[in-house]
Amino acid sequence: MTTLLQFKKVSKQYGSSTVALSDVNFSVNEGELVSIIGPSGAGKSTLLRCINRLIDATSGEIIFDGMDVLSIGRRNLKKLRTKIGMIFQNYNLVERLSVFENVLHGRLGYKTALVGALGFYHEEEKARALEILKSLGLEEQIYKRCDQLSGGQKQRVGIARALVQEPRVLLADEPIASLDPSSSKVIMDHLKNICETFGITVLVNLHQLDVALNYSDRIIGISSGRVVFDGMPSALTHDAIRQIYGSDPDGLNLNVERPKEVAQKR
Amino acid sequence: MKQHFLMKKRLSFLGFLLVLVGIACAAMTMTQFSIANSFSSIPKAMIWGCSNFYPTADSFTNFPDIMLKLQETLLISIASASVAAIFAFVFALLGSQVTKINNTLAAFSRFIANVFRNIDVSIWALVLLFSFGQSSLTGYFALFVASFGFLTRAFMETIDEVGSGAIEALRATGAHRFSIIFQAVLPMSMSQLISWVLFMIETNIRAATLVGILTGSGIGFIFDLYYKRMDYHSASLVVLAIVVSILVIEQISNYVRRAML
Numbered sequence: 102m103t104t105l106l107q108f109k110k111v112s113k114q115y116g117s118s119t120v121a122l123s124d125v126n127f128s129v130n131e132g133e134l135v136s137i138i139g140p141s142g143a144g145k146s147t148l149l150r151c152i153n154r155l156i157d158a159t160s161g162e163i164i165f166d167g168m169d170v171l172s173i174g175r176r177n178l179k180k181l182r183t184k185i186g187m188i189f190q191n192y193n194l195v196e197r198l199s200v201f202e203n204v205l206h207g208r209l210g211y212k213t214a215l216v217g218a219l220g221f222y223h224e225e226e227k228a229r230a231l232e233i234l235k236s237l238g239l240e241e242q243i244y245k246r247c248d249q250l251s252g253g254q255k256q257r258v259g260i261a262r263a264l265v266q267e268p269r270v271l272l273a274d275e276p277i278a279s280l281d282p283s284s285s286k287v288i289m290d291h292l293k294n295i296c297e298t299f300g301i302t303v304l305v306n307l308h309q310l311d312v313a314l315n316y317s318d319r320i321i322g323i324s325s326g327r328v329v330f331d332g333m334p335s336a337l338t339h340d341a342i343r344q345i346y347g348s349d350p351d352g353l354n355l356n357v358e359r360p361k362e363v364a365q366k367r
Numbered sequence: 368m369k370q371h372f373l374m375k376k377r378l379s380f381l382g383f384l385l386v387l388v389g390i391a392c393a394a395m396t397m398t399q400f401s402i403a404n405s406f407s408s409i410p411k412a413m414i415w416g417c418s419n420f421y422p423t424a425d426s427f428t429n430f431p432d433i434m435l436k437l438q439e440t441l442l443i444s445i446a447s448a449s450v451a452a453i454f455a456f457v458f459a460l461l462g463s464q465v466t467k468i469n470n471t472l473a474a475f476s477r478f479i480a481n482v483f484r485n486i487d488v489s490i491w492a493l494v495l496l497f498s499f500g501q502s503s504l505t506g507y508f509a510l511f512v513a514s515f516g517f518l519t520r521a522f523m524e525t526i527d528e529v530g531s532g533a534i535e536a537l538r539a540t541g542a543h544r545f546s547i548i549f550q551a552v553l554p555m556s557m558s559q560l561i562s563w564v565l566f567m568i569e570t571n572i573r574a575a576t577l578v579g580i581l582t583g584s585g586i587g588f589i590f591d592l593y594y595k596r597m598d599y600h601s602a603s604l605v606v607l608a609i610v611v612s613i614l615v616i617e618q619i620s621n622y623v624r625r626a627m628l
């Protein structure tokens with residue numbers, strides 16, 4: 102197994118007082134689905150955004166695919182970002198544009214300023230976008246405007262936009278936080294499927310502990326900017342949960358049933 | 368508890384009202400403005416208006432002149448608003464929290480917009496008179512500068528409001544800044560921006576009358592001319608022409624707004 106991503110002593114400070122990440126160390130292997138869990142304000146979003154430099158870490162070292170993320174120049178940053186797809190809690194689509202246009206936006210990282218601004222795409226790119234839309238069950242929505250879609254459909258458009266990038270890794274920042282349980286399941290199944298069939302590494306921030314236990318190969322728990330748990334779902338004991346969330350698992354009202362498949366895995 | 372809370376709100380509203388009335392009274396005594404006098408002069412003004420300020424058949428001989436000036440004014444208003452919109456868009460992108468390049472440029476652009484916006488169009492007209500003299504160019508520049516200030520501010524707020532979500536998403540794909548502006552910012556804010564430009568054109572047509580009086584151009588100039596000649600019938604025809612054209616422009620822009628949604 103090759104290491105795709107590595108965090109070495111990464112810290113992030115906002116302003117002069119807010120420490121969002123402190124001394125974070127972990128690594129992610131190619132093809133893994135890793136969940137990042139932790140209470141609100143723990144630094145999960147900050148951590149994900151440090152990987153594609155939407156946020157610049159204050160200190161430490163982030164190695165992605167052999168590249169030193171924190172020291173690369175503008176041109177290489179663009180290249181780095183094309184390899185990293187991202188999906189968001191609020192989908193972050195251009196709502197007034199069609200599904201198809203939104204998905205093609207995933208190709209903009211490969212284009213020069215002028216070509217991107219004019220929105221010229223190759224035929225292969227369009228064909229690939231259509232293919233991905235079909236695989237996500239969106240063939241009927243292709244020409245609809247995004248503001249006419251349901252939340253679950255919007256999130257699938259978000260996934261499609263990330264997939265046309267042909268990324269090595271998919272970052273998902275609370276992808277199901279605004280969705281109902283059944284749409285959540287559809288989205289998580291797609292993420293799992295993407296990970297297994299395309300070998301794309303998936304890093305997903307989650308608030309739902311049961312989902313994290315069900316779907317992930319590994320769980321990273323953070324609390325106040327520190328990694329306090331890093332291991333397989335089966336190793337996540339009540340003690341560990343208490344350490345991550347700062348309170349008793351029973352009091353948290355979490356649905357922590359261990360599904361058999363997860364327990365059997367590995 | 369709740370009753371108490373509502374009562375407090377009502378009382379504070381009443382207090383606010385009292386303060387307002389107090390200020391109005393104070394201002395009236397200071398300026399020796401008398402409500403009674405001003406109301407009693409209304410009928411007199413009406414009688415004067417009815418007996419002098421209406422177009423006659425005679426004044427219609429000036430109609431072609433008036434239309435020519437009206438056309439000039441409309442074109443200047445539209446041109447100044449649309450050219451200002453292009454500059455305003457660039458400054459708004461620099462100044463908006465979600466699209467700014469860096470804080471220094473953002474502060475600079477906000478500063479410029481505030482300076483231009485907070486100086487009234489009539490002041491700009493007077494200032495520009497010194498450099499350009501009495502011409503329609505002066506009127507154009509005055510309207511342009513005022514439109515630029517207002518539109519920059521309005522555009523900036525529009526761009527801030529459409530939000531940073533999609534912009535962040537496109538940044539994450541590695542898209543170039545220009546791609547983000549044309550593929551996300553513009554589509555999201557276009558209808559709002561056009562709405563502001565239409566509003567600016569309407570405002571400019573109203574302001575053009577005053578600016579015209581000051582800079583000796585357009586419909587304002589011709590009004591001033593007839594008025595000073597005491598040709599009130601022709602002057603009233605000018606006013607009528609302005610009112611009709613504003614109503615027409617308003618209808619057109621309402622139509623465009625609806626068509627866009």
Ligand SMILES: Nc1ncnc2c1ncn2[C@@H]1O[C@H](COP(=O)(O)OP(=O)(O)OP(=O)(O)O)[C@@H](O)[C@H]1O
Binds near residue numbers: 116140142143144148
């Ligand atoms: N742009 C910012 N400026 C200043 N402080 C910030 C900023 N973004 C996040 N923070 C702070 O950094 C800390 C971590 O925030 P972050 O958004 O990473 O948490 P999170 O784990 O994603 O929380 P949530 O589950 O609520 O999304 C919080 O204390 C937050 O207030």
Ligand SMILES: [Mg+2]
Binds near residue numbers: 145146147274275
């Ligand atoms: Mg977050």
